Amino acid sequence: MFLRSLSIFVVLVIASGCAAMASPLRICADPDNLPFSNHSAKGLDNRIAVLVAHKLHREPVFVWARNGRGFLREQFNKNACDVLMGVPQKMRGVLTTNPYYRSAYVFATRRQEHLKIASFNDPHLNGRKIGLQALEDNLSPPSLALIRTGHAAQLVGFNSFGVHGADIVRAVADGQIGTAVIWGPLAGYFIARDHLPLKIAPVSPLVDASGVPFAFSISMAVHKNDVGLRDQLNQALTGLKPVIARVLAEYHVPTLAEDER
Amino acid sequence: MASQKMSFRVHDVKVSISKGARILAAFALTLLPLGCHKQLQNVQSPASTGGEIRPYTGAMEEDDGQWVRATKDYANTRYSTLDQINTGNVAGLKLAWTFDTGVPRGQEAAPIVVNNTMYVVAPFPNKLFALDLTKPGAPLKWSYDPNPSRAAKGEACCDWVNRGAVYADGKIIYNTLDGFTIALDANSGKLLWRAHMADITRGETITMAPMVVHDKVFVGNSGGEYGVRGWLAALNTSDGKVAWQAYSTGPDKEVLIGSRFKPYYATDKGTDLGVKTWPPDAWRIGGGTVWGFLSYDPSSNLIYYGTANPGPWNPEVRPGDNKWTSGVFARDADTGEAVWFYQMSPHDLYDWDGVNENILLDLPWQGSTRKVLVRADRNGYMYVIDRTTGQVLSATLYVYSTTTTGVDLQTGALKHDLSKAPRTGQEIRNICPTAPGAKDWQPSSFSPKTGLLYVPHQNLCADEEAEQANYIQGTPYVGVTDRFYAGPGGNEGELMAWDPINGKKVWTVTDKYPLWSGTLATAGDLVFYGTMEGWFRAANALTGQTVWQFKTGSGIIGQPVTYRGPDGKQYVAILSGIGGWPGAVVAGDLDTRDGNAAAGWGNALSDLKNVTTPGGTLYVFALP
Numbered sequence: 073m074f075l076r077s078l079s080i081f082v083v084l085v086i087a088s089g090c091a092a093m094a095s096p097l098r099i100c101a102d103p104d105n106l107p108f109s110n111h112s113a114k115g116l117d118n119r120i121a122v123l124v125a126h127k128l129h130r131e132p133v134f135v136w137a138r139n140g141r142g143f144l145r146e147q148f149n150k151n152a153c154d155v156l157m158g159v160p161q162k163m164r165g166v167l168t169t170n171p172y173y174r175s176a177y178v179f180a181t182r183r184q185e186h187l188k189i190a191s192f193n194d195p196h197l198n199g200r201k202i203g204l205q206a207l208e209d210n211l212s213p214p215s216l217a218l219i220r221t222g223h224a225a226q227l228v229g230f231n232s233f234g235v236h237g238a239d240i241v242r243a244v245a246d247g248q249i250g251t252a253v254i255w256g257p258l259a260g261y262f263i264a265r266d267h268l269p270l271k272i273a274p275v276s277p278l279v280d281a282s283g284v285p286f287a288f289s290i291s292m293a294v295h296k297n298d299v300g301l302r303d304q305l306n307q308a309l310t311g312l313k314p315v316i317a318r319v320l321a322e323y324h325v326p327t328l329a330e331d332e333r
Numbered sequence: 334m335a336s337q338k339m340s341f342r343v344h345d346v347k348v349s350i351s352k353g354a355r356i357l358a359a360f361a362l363t364l365l366p367l368g369c370h371k372q373l374q375n376v377q378s379p380a381s382t383g384g385e386i387r388p389y390t391g392a393m394e395e396d397d398g399q400w401v402r403a404t405k406d407y408a409n410t411r412y413s414t415l416d417q418i419n420t421g422n423v424a425g426l427k428l429a430w431t432f433d434t435g436v437p438r439g440q441e442a443a444p445i446v447v448n449n450t451m452y453v454v455a456p457f458p459n460k461l462f463a464l465d466l467t468k469p470g471a472p473l474k475w476s477y478d479p480n481p482s483r484a485a486k487g488e489a490c491c492d493w494v495n496r497g498a499v500y501a502d503g504k505i506i507y508n509t510l511d512g513f514t515i516a517l518d519a520n521s522g523k524l525l526w527r528a529h530m531a532d533i534t535r536g537e538t539i540t541m542a543p544m545v546v547h548d549k550v551f552v553g554n555s556g557g558e559y560g561v562r563g564w565l566a567a568l569n570t571s572d573g574k575v576a577w578q579a580y581s582t583g584p585d586k587e588v589l590i591g592s593r594f595k596p597y598y599a600t601d602k603g604t605d606l607g608v609k610t611w612p613p614d615a616w617r618i619g620g621g622t623v624w625g626f627l628s629y630d631p632s633s634n635l636i637y638y639g640t641a642n643p644g645p646w647n648p649e650v651r652p653g654d655n656k657w658t659s660g661v662f663a664r665d666a667d668t669g670e671a672v673w674f675y676q677m678s679p680h681d682l683y684d685w686d687g688v689n690e691n692i693l694l695d696l697p698w699q700g701s702t703r704k705v706l707v708r709a710d711r712n713g714y715m716y717v718i719d720r721t722t723g724q725v726l727s728a729t730l731y732v733y734s735t736t737t738t739g740v741d742l743q744t745g746a747l748k749h750d751l752s753k754a755p756r757t758g759q760e761i762r763n764i765c766p767t768a769p770g771a772k773d774w775q776p777s778s779f780s781p782k783t784g785l786l787y788v789p790h791q792n793l794c795a796d797e798e799a800e801q802a803n804y805i806q807g808t809p810y811v812g813v814t815d816r817f818y819a820g821p822g823g824n825e826g827e828l829m830a831w832d833p834i835n836g837k838k839v840w841t842v843t844d845k846y847p848l849w850s851g852t853l854a855t856a857g858d859l860v861f862y863g864t865m866e867g868w869f870r871a872a873n874a875l876t877g878q879t880v881w882q883f884k885t886g887s888g889i890i891g892q893p894v895t896y897r898g899p900d901g902k903q904y905v906a907i908l909s910g911i912g913g914w915p916g917a918v919v920a921g922d923l924d925t926r927d928g929n930a931a932a933g934w935g936n937a938l939s940d941l942k943n944v945t946t947p948g949g950t951l952y953v954f955a956l957p
Binding site for chain 2: 100101102105107108109115117139156157158159160205212213215216219220222223224225226227232233255257258282288290
């Protein structure tokens with residue numbers, strides 16, 4: 073339960089060979105959280121951050137910090153970095169940019185079963201073990217709907233960080249569990265990377281009866297008062313749209329249109 | 334342990350406090366005649382509160398100078414008639430000998446003393462040590478290593494504690510974190526039987542001290558935060574076979590609810606409420622574990638125990654009363670049949686377990702004598718309950734509370750201030766009491782000489798923050814962060830003497846940190862307890878004044894005991910070793926920069942690491 077409470081501080085400078093840049097752009101990033109970020113800067117957010125920084129003619133510097141409890145309070149709010157990646161749009165406490173992609177929690181099922189589970193009321197869910205990402209003490213938002221629809225006893229929590237990232241999709245592929253509800257980018261990436269015979273479909277509806285959403289637009293974020301940087305980032309993101317789309321496709325991120333609710 | 338969040342409405346903080354207790358002008362007496370450094374202590378004197386000191390007239394179990402179970406007697410008084418050490422001479426109390434458990438983790442166990450042998454259970458990996466009290470320095474007679482599964486460490490929510498063993502019929506019986514109940518020959522340490530009771534692969538562990546009545550030993554489970562269904566089981570002490578098992582959720586036949594079940598309040602009457610008060614199937618993972626102390630009344634042959642909070646923590650996903658969690662069961666000690674149940678916190682919103690101890694007393698009550706149980710509940714109310722029927726005679730707030738406004742004695746219902754009710758995606762400030770409640774597992778004591786209960790507890794509030802505090806790059810989710818902090822007064826802990834008849838505090842001693850150790854009351858008019866900083870103290874039972882203290886090597890979260898040694902002298906023993914849920918900040922070396930470390934404690938105890946270090950030592954004291 074305390075897995076992610078440790079903060080690691082390592083600074084990695086992406087050597088750009090470009091001497092005449094303005095001050096570095098400091099980006100907080102998790103050292104071990106693929107497909108989003110890792111300490112070799114091989115995650116999709118690392119790639120996008122580098123693109124954005126270069127667009128602003130600034131040198132990207134990753135400040136490695138484990139996310140999780142207290143991260144905002146103890147790291148970001150103490151000015152460890154200028155920019156956050158992978159932030160749900162309009163998250164409180166920070167100033168978010170326009171989103172650079174939108175995705176949803178998805179059902180992952182075995183291809184050979186030809187199931188089309190998308191609804192939490194689907195009768196095919198009955199009797200199956202259902203995997204969910206366990207985020208510290210909490211299960212992911214779809215747990216709300218699954219418990220309400222009477223599937224509480226079937227839920228199995230999975231750690232989905234670092235070396236455990238692929239555990240949940242592998243468990244579906246191996247038949248340990250009948251299906252799983254997973255955040256789209258995580259499912260898309262690990263299914264493709266490990267060539268698993270699984271298919272995914274966004275949950276439906278995309279909003280829980282309680283108002284908690286299952287689809288999220290993902291933005292970058294800056295400090296609350298850093299309107300200037302936010303505006304620059306927005307401009308860069310607009311200009312980079314096609315390039316970012318290619319990066320997302322490379323990581324097999326299932327995306328939704330911005331207006332899809 | 335943690336729960337949810339709510340709306341940000343600072344203006345409507347309702348202060349419903351027990352009247353007398355809070356009006357107190359706190360006059361800080363500088364205590365200690367012992368010339369120690371300045372204490373962060375306040376003793377509030379008797380006169381100002383309206384409580385009374387008067388001798389108790391009910392019958393008590395005979396005291397043989399031993400300590401055969403964690404609770405001392407079946408009534409859970411933790412009172413010893415030994416008075417060799419008393420207010421007149423306690424200043425001369427000296428360390429007699431020590432013993433190291435070798436495990437620098439939270440030491441919550443009560444040492445057990447029987448037949449001139451002391452039995453000590455260490456935290457995981459749960460070795461049991463038998464010490465020979467007839468020889469100088471109490472050398473090791475034998476030890477037992479249960480070789481528990483390493484996997485259990487990862488499953489235990491709140492450090493690796495064990496609350497002690499029990500002696501009965503030539504056997505020492507105890508539980509291991511990885512889910513076994515073990516019976517040893519008390520003389521030789523030879524294994525007699527070993528029963529696999531809890532399944533760590535499902536998140537179940539066992540931390541409680543078992544209790545024996547007649548030929549059965551009672552054992553209950555503890556659980557990880559998700560997917561556990563609570564139960565209490567009775568095993569034959571002869572062979573470890575399960576005689577019956579009573580679940581805390583589910584159909585009546587699995588809860589052992591039958592024709593004898595006569596709850597007092599209408600909300601507890603009906604068929605299969607353990608199923609019907611949950612969303613479909615949610616009772617299967619509904620919590621209600623049983624990890625506190627049990628009481629037993631020989632005259633009615635009933636056992637009493639509390640059930641833990643419902644799961645999962647998020648109350649929104651489990652609409653309903655969530656029977657039979659966060660309540661008290663009375664059951665037949667032989668058959669396990671439920672006789673009554675009372676739910677202190679229906680549809681618990683705040684992780685308020687109902688596991689706190691039930692102290693059985695015969696109290697003068699409005700002109701007659703009532704057989705009652707008294708419990709300082711996690712929800713902040715001191716309940717006096719008729720133990721034959723389950724009727725609540727009184728429920729008096731003993732801490733500062735913003736979350737509830739009282740207990741309706743007609744319906745038994747706990748009345749909530751719904752502005753403090755958790756709601757997904759919202760944040761709520763100033764939740765008092767918070768997840769560990771007004772008082773957690775740390776057991777109280779009762780002195781028949783003063784007629785007072787000695788209750789160690791917390792004074793904590795919390796802010797629950799919505800999801801932005803739990804930012805995880807790339808993965809959106811709805812979570813909460815709890816940050817605990819001291820309630821009004823600025824002290825996180827308190828020891829209070831409580832008059833159960835008038836429902837009032839008689840005196841109170843505050844402490845900077847939560848008081849996570851139990852208390853021991855003696856006929857020498859002393860109350861022993863420990864602090865997280867490592868002080869082991871004796872308070873005058875009449876006034877609360879510290880009359881003796883000793884600084885042990887680590888924070889104290891254990892259960893003090895006293896006994897008569899083979900040399901005829903009175904001894905007092907305590908295990909020192911910080912840990913448990915709050916102390917995990919030190920024992921688990923958590924990063925307190927993360928305010929939510931140990932599910933909220935990191936904030937309240939951010940400097941605990943600076944004042945104590947992990948330990949695991951038994952200290953035994955006597956007069957020279």
